[in-house]
Amino acid sequence: MTIEVCPVEELPAGAMRLVPAGPLTIGVYNCAGKLHAIEDRCSHDDGPLCEGDWEPELCVVVCPRHGSRFDLESGIPMTLPAFEAVPVFPVSVRDGMIVVDVEQH
Numbered sequence: 729m730t731i732e733v734c735p736v737e738e739l740p741a742g743a744m745r746l747v748p749a750g751p752l753t754i755g756v757y758n759c760a761g762k763l764h765a766i767e768d769r770c771s772h773d774d775g776p777l778c779e780g781d782w783e784p785e786l787c788v789v790v791c792p793r794h795g796s797r798f799d800l801e802s803g804i805p806m807t808l809p810a811f812e813a814v815p816v817f818p819v820s821v822r823d824g825m826i827v828v829d830v831e832q833h
């Protein structure tokens with residue numbers, strides 16, 4: 729399924745937006761001009777990952793529940809307690825609109 733997020737100018741560098749995608753919620757991030765999308769659910773204990781702080785210059789999101797840090801590009805945790813990757817999704821811009829291609833995992 730393809731999810732329309734917003735016009736590209738509405739997600740400038742350093743911005744994040746949460747979007748519903750069927751049963752999932754996905755955080756879409758603009759890290760210094762590169763777009764990334766990650767599921768809003770931590771692989772450790774289902775924490776609301778995208779409600780945590782994030783670091784645009786490093787492209788890292790920090791789980792608000794126990795503090796694991798995840799690479800936004802790969803979804804791979806960089807610190808414990810999480811040790812499994814969080815699903816990430818391809819993001820592109822079509823006709824000026826940011827879109828995410830979501831496969832159900």
Ligand code: FES
Pocket residue numbers: 770771772773774775791792793794795796808809810
């Ligand atoms: S729920 Fe995210 S680190 Fe525990």
